[in-house]
Amino acid sequence: MFVAIRNTPRDYAWGSTTDIAGFLGVEPSGGPEAELWLGAHAGSPAQIVDPAQTGGASDLAAWIQFDPHTALGAESAAEGRLPFLLKLLAAGGPLSLQAHPTPDQARAGFAREEAEGVPIDAYDRNYKDAFHKPELVVAVSETFDALSGFRPLGEVRDILELLRRADASDAAPAPGALDLLEQHLDIGLADTVEWLLRDGRGEDTGQAVWVVERVVRLARSREAEESAYADSFATVVDLSVAYPGDPGIVISLLLNRVRLRRGEALFLAAGNIHAYLHGLGIELMAASDNVLRGGLTPKHIDVSELLEVLDFTPMAPPRLEPERASPGVLTFRPDVPDFVLHRVEPGEGGSSSIELDGPAIVLVEGDAVRLEGALGGVDVPRGGAVYITPDEGRLSVSGRGVAWIATNG
Incomplete structure (x- = not known):
């Protein structure tokens, strides 16, 4: 099943006023537009364009809760959650310095704060859930600037x-x-x-x-x-x-100063201290909201917890080279089970395909694309987004646009 989804960009102060609108092909709102969330995370679940497709569920989180076998497939239904979150991120100014926990740190931190009775929306809450949050970002703008890891x-x-x-x-x-x-x-x-x-x-x-x-x-x-x-x-x-x-x-000054060119990527593992500085990128991460901040923010900084999470091992910038899986397909595959990202550009008159092992989310850049699966197909315009159920199996992409496809690792 192909289910059209959409969302409203989040208006964080550091967001660009033009980049997300330009990508989507719509008029800017006039204010900062920082992140477009496409996933089932409770913080901003994607809205379903036609709820009649999903038994009346109006957003992706509600549909997964209502019908996990259809939305996630039999293998993932028991877990009951979409393990990844796809974002379009537009940094008009610097984000906070931050790092994310390992799975063990996330489980322990969440359990501790739950036991202490810290409200989930409290200013000084560190762990909003029990999951880790590795991140992948790929530059869509001509350059994308960041700080990442200790020099x-x-x-x-x-x-x-x-x-x-x-x-x-x-x-x-x-x-x-x-x-x-x-x-x-x-x-x-x-x-x-x-x-x-x-x-x-x-x-x-x-x-x-x-x-x-x-x-x-x-x-x-x-x-x-x-x-x-x-x-x-x-x-x-x-x-x-x-x-x-x-x-x-x-x-x-202790961190790597990184400039990505269009199409280049960084993978930010647990403990990596980082901050995005400027640019438009496709960001894919585990579906979590656990952030330990380390400066450049008015938000809460828990120095002791941050020091427990940070990896102080000096490193080169953690660039991730894509696999050239097949003609027109670049695959960004970090060493985590939560997600993988495909960039599919079949070109005019061509067709490219990938195998889906689980649910997927597609965001289209540039011109429209045609998506075909085992059970159906759909035309997706510039800036359009679609959720794909696992039963579609092998996905074929044609058209002149670029399909960014997030799916299970």
């Missing part, structure tokens, strides 16, 4: 040396701020992050505030602007405008 320590030392040169050339040198930062780096990344977050936030702020102010000043220097890390220093300046004085500004 190799050699790069952090190079950045600190550039800051020292800039400080020595400054009209009012203040090397003590960089000395303080280096003392914590000598202990380790975990100590540095904890010190910045605990000492640089709230009413009783300490020396970390001075370090943040000093780093922002030095990031505007010629030495910084002309260095190999010019993008990272420019990000510091941009973040200081969006979140003045926030300790996440300095934390950003």
